[in-house]
Structure formats: C-alpha cells, structure tokens
Amino acid sequence: MTSEVSRLAHAVLFPVLETLDIDDRIARFLDNGGRSLLFGETGEEYVTGRMSEQRLKRETLDAWQDAIRTVTTRAGQLILAADADIAAVHRLQGVCAPLPSREAAQRMSGSELEQIVFEAACGVVDAGINLVLSPTADVLTGSNLWLEGRTLADDPETASRMVRSYVRGARRAGLKTTLKHFPGHPVLEGHPGTPEATVPSSLDELRAQWGAFRVGIEEGVSAVMMGPARFEAIQPVTAGSLSAALIALLREELEFGGLVMTCDIDHKATIGNRSLGDTTVDALVAGADLVLLSPKAVPHIDEIAVSIEKAVQNGKLDATRLDAAAAAVHRLADYHAV
DSSP states (O other), X not given: OOOHHHHHHHHTEEEEESSSOOOHHHHHHHHTTOOEEEEOOOHXXXXXXXXXXXXXXXXXXXXXXXXXXXXXXXXXXXXXXXXXXXXXXXXXXXXXXXXXXXXXXXXXXXXXXXHHHHHHXXXXXXXXXXXXXXXXXOOOSSOOTTXXXXXXXXXXXXXXXXXXXXXHHHHHTTOEEEEEEETOOSSOBSOTTSTTOEEOOOHHHHHTTOHHHHHHHHTTOSEEEEOSSEETTSSSOEEGGGOHHHHHHHHHTSOOOSEEEOSOTTOHHHHTTSOHHHHHHHHHHHTOXXXXXXXXXXXXXXXXXXXXXXXXXXXXXXXXXXXXXXXXXXXXXXXXXX
16 A cells, blocks of 8 residues: 555656556556646657647547546546647647747737637647646746747747736636746756756846746746756755745745746756756755656656655655645646636
8 A cells, every 4th residue: 555655755746748648657656646747748849849740640639538538537636737838839739729929929919819828728628638837937138049939028028918818818718827937047058958057147137037927926827837957046056946045936025826846857957966866855845846757757756756755754855845745736636727
C-alpha cells in the first residue's frame, strides 16, 4: 500500500507525455497519487511551433477524448495540461479553432482577441484539457535566443493587453491559464539548456517588465511557471525555479495565491550538477508546488518521488511544505471554472 507521504510526493510531480499513449509508468504514477499530466510535444515541434503531419492525422478529437477518459477513469479529476501559445507552440493544433499569429494578435482589439481565444479554448476544453501553460508574460528588452519571437509583444503595454484578453477568453470557456516565466527574462545570456544561462537584469529592471504578470494575476490566472535561468538579481545567483526569494516576491509583492510550478527541472541552467531528486526537493523547499518533469526526466519519476520522501524523513523538506504544495495541486485538479 502506498504511504501518505509517497502519495503527496507523487502529487507534486508533473510529468510530460509526448504522445496520448498512457504507458505502464504513467499508469503507476496515477495509481500512486499523481494528479497532473502535461501533454507535450517533440523537440522539433517545440522549435517550429507546429505539430507534425503524422500527429495531426493521428491525434483526432476522439483520440484526445479517449486518452483523457482513460486517465480520469483511473485516477479521477486531474490537472490535464497542454501548451496553447499565440507566438509559439499550440499543442491542440488541428483539434480546436486556431490561435492567431503574433503579428495578427497584436493588431486586434482586446475584445477581438478575447473572442478568438474563447473559441479556441472551447475546443481545448472539449478535448479534455483543463489547464494551458499560456500565456507568456515575458517582455524582451535585449538579446534572448530562447524566447526571441515567442513572446506576445516587445513592449509591456501591448503584452499586458494581450495577456488580459487571453486570460479572459480562456476563462469564459472554462479553461484555466498559466503565466510564464516569472520573474521574466528581458535579457538572457545563453540558453536554459546550458548551465551558464543567466539573466543579468537587476531586480528593478525585472520589475519594470512585470506589467503583463500583474494583469494576468489580476484577471485570475490559476498558475505561474517560474523561469529556468539563473538570476543575478538574487544572491547567490539562483535559477528561478529554485529561488525562495523570487517565489516570495511572486507571493507577496504580486499577491499571487495560486499554484506555482517550475519549468523543466532538468534544464541545465536549473539542475547544474545536482541529481533530479535533489533539484526537485530544492524546488519544493523554495516554495514551488508542482515540479515539471521533461520526457527525459519522466523515466526517473519513481526515484524522484523516493527522494522527496527521504527529504521529509531527514528534515530537509518540512512535511507541512509538502502538504501545502500537494494541497495546491489538489485544489486546482478539483476546481471547475465557470
């Protein structure tokens, strides 16, 4: 029988599935207390922002609904997530109404964009997804190879307007939303896939670009994803997903009361030379509620859960912190938007 601590440990893990297939590992994860799944894309699809032709033919609306039915029959209400970005990848491309291009969306009025997002979100909900890892609230002020062309706009005012429209349109359809990637990456030296990826901006420079984050929180986003890069505004320099100071700013200064999730915990800029288990524990200790596991990390999900259990047993992770993180996940999994 799975212990209560083990069930809580599984509840705070967020594995990525590259297909709609539910294999034995994911079935066991759900049986052991997992409450969240992210239906992701391949690396090529992520880079190009388009689903492959093979996937578009295979993953019909019926296929989506069958997969969702399989997991909810097995585990009840879950956080079932996917990307649905205007300027980047739209995981349910071909299954629901399309989202506009970045340029087209920028030209729309707030009400026009809200309506288009609403129509797309209705299709996302019909497929069985209840949370999107969108919209992007980052605003770039300089070089950023990771996010260049993948943000909503290059100025805070336009980005804020678009975030407001996106969140409102999704909410009307009953779809929950996620802001990413706090505290913003206005300038990024390197790529999160390398250990050196660093945001050199001061805290004041970061704050100056928080308009879209503030608007999204005001409009009621359900989750915020922390950034994967290292931030020089925090000493010692720390990855956003592991920073207690940055999560505290999100909670206290921006008054965000929802679920805080990490970016891929195995991004080199985040994990460094640590193990997956140790990095996951560090994220939970810092205040993250849900830890995103990339397809490369998912095969290690059992040992990561054991690392969380051991951290509770040896006092590195306070049991009340794990309880609070799991409670945040349960609340979102059980919540029905109106």
